[in-house]
Amino acid sequence: MLYFSRLKIISIIVFCLSLIFFSISNFINNEDFFLKKKVNLGLDLQGGSYLLLEVDKNPVINQTLQSKLTQVRNYFKKKEIKTFDYKLGKQKVLFKSDTNDQEKILELFKDDNELNPYFDVYKSNQYNVELIDNIFELTLTKYGIIEIEQSLLDQAIEIVRKRVDEVGTNEPSITKSGSNRIAVELPGLDNPDRIKSLLGRTANLTFRFVTQNTDASFGSEKLKNLDTGEELNVSKRIIISGDNLIDAKPQMDNINNETVVSFTLDRLGARKFGRATKNGIGKQLAIVLDNQIISAPVIRDVIASGSGQISGGFTFQSATDLALLLRSGALPAPLDIIEERTVGPDLGEDSIKAGVLSLIIGFILVILYMIYKYRLFGLISNFALIINLLMLLGFLTIFEATLTLPGIAGIILTVGMAVDANVLIFERIKEELKKEKNKVIAFDNGYTLSRTAILDANITTIIAALILFVFGSGPVKGFSVTLSIGILTTLFSVYYIARLLTSLYVMKNKNNEVTIK
Missing domain, CATH: 3.30.1240 (Hypothetical Protein, Haloacid Dehalogenase-like Hydrolase; Chain: A; domain 2)
Structure with a gap:
């Protein structure tokens, strides 16, 4: 029915104003503004770096x-x-x-x-x-093999996320890509060298004694000491590993005037470390990172406090990175960088301008066509379309979604689908007006009888969008998200906003001539 109760009208208005309010927050830069949610710009719009990592199983x-x-x-x-x-x-x-x-x-x-x-x-x-x-x-x-791959991928994603978050990049996107790959998008980062060096290291830390035994059958192996360049015989027996670390941070050793990495062990690690240093006074303790010795100090005293220092001629940056790696934990398997892309901010700005320009041109053409074709009802359709776009932006803002160039394409497609629904309704109303003298019934039949065709078209599109979301990645998912939300806001704007305005006009002029051109 065309009739809307007062409660329903108020609910529609409140719902629309709430989403419009969220959408407006994107254009307010005041930091004191209590609503700070924003739509994030994707890599292709903001610029930044893209890395595709493959887990070596x-x-x-x-x-x-x-x-x-x-x-x-x-x-x-x-x-x-x-x-x-x-x-x-x-x-x-x-x-x-x-x-x-x-x-x-x-x-x-x-x-x-x-x-x-x-x-x-x-x-x-x-x-x-x-x-x-x-x-x-x-x-x-x-x-x-598949079970191992899935386990490795889940663990690797968690470690990669920790490392990227520690660096402090803005709104990174870290997602699965296929069965053994990780896609890392870093908007705003135009120099990915440091991230690459951090993600490319397994960071498998162990503490082991240097031994005089050169026979590998006795459980030893030769490893290179990065500090001195010599090869040392290191026992394969692990005293403690990186799993026992609670914290690690760079620090300045004022006595030796060098940068070191201080670490803290958990209770089990502290007990093992204390026992090993007690029995190993006078021995060299090799601190091994990814099968390379970064430091091999001689044990002078028992270390029972559960804390210590790693020295090795570090700069402050290298000490910071090593501490970051140790805090985030070792990768379960090596990661290979198989694809790398960097998008400059200028290119991203050009993409935004091109996307916005195409949206404006399409929007203006649609508005003009609807006014020309349906006159007053075209204006109602255009008003509902504007509210539709603001609601779509409001939903994206609430979820703090990342908007990509394909996402803008999804918004443009939403405009077309919203107009298509109104065209179907208005053409159906024209047919009903030819055989029904009661204008209210004719308009109500137009909305009711066209509903099935509109729902079928939009539901099939949502199914396609969901398939893109499940099997796609990166920008493809961005397109599917905006398209899906756009379809829902379109159905709401057509059957609640446009229908409400149409019913108000028809009910007010039910005794006058009401036609759709």
Whole structure:
């Protein structure tokens, strides 16, 4: 019905004014203004840097299989089954057994319950065992690899977000891109070198003793000391790792007049560190970061306080970056930068001007056409269209959405779809006026009978927008968001704002001649 109750009219007005109020906040620069929500400009409009990172899963897969190698060997030892020649190949574990035991081994691997007590994380859908040329091959299944990829990606995104936030970039966007990639958008950042250096480091920190044993079979390895350039023999036994760090920050050591990184350990780390320094007085303690020694001081006294310093000829910037890496934690796997783009602010400004200009031109042409075609009702449609755009901007402001160039395209498309809905309604009203003498009924039928076609068209568009949002990334998502919100505000403006104004006019002039040109 064309009738609107007083409560409904007040509700419509309050709802519209609220969203308009939010949209106006984008044009107020006063910092004291209590409403500070704004629509953020995306990378293509504000300028900045874009990085596409790929998670290298291979080291983690090999590490996982390495641990399985030990578990499998221990398992068969307890079962008194002779296995030998264990090797770690490319993403697989190889081993042999006596010919008489081969069938028995295959049966044991098929029995998940039998393996569980010994092979603690074994799952039949994650691992696969085959006998090829009398050699057993233990590999990860496709499901197992996907599970590792998802776990690595989730952890890596969290660490990347911590590192980017620590740098203090403005409104960064960090999202998944596919199964093993991370898209990082940094609006306003035109020099990404520091971010690249931070994101490109795994930051795996360990404290280990320098040993005199040169035989690798005794659990040692040669690592380069970045401070002196010499190679030192370092024990593979880890005293504490970066997981035990609570805090790290750059500090000036006034005694030696150098910049150091001071760190604080958790309770477990402090206890381990205190015990190790007590037993290791006079020994060198290697502080290893990503398989490189950054410092190797000699232990002079017991360190039981749970805090210490890392020195290594740091500048204040390098000490700050190292502290940042240690605070944010180690990446679960290396990250490779496979794509990099930088957009200058001038190009972003040109994009804004081009987008706004196209929106203004399209908007003016639509307004003129609607006035020419439908006269007074065209004016009503145009007024509803203006409110529609302000409501759309208001919603984007509430969610503090990021507006991109495709997002502007979504707004322009919203204008077209809003007008299309009004055209369908007005043309339907014209048909109803030809066969219905009662003007109120004719107008009401026009809105009611055209509703199905309008809803079908807009719902199918929303479905397409949702698919773009789920499977798209970056600017594509921006387009789908603005389009989806635009469709909802369009339906509201057509069936509440335009219909309310139309009903007020028709009810006031129901005894006079009312036509749509």
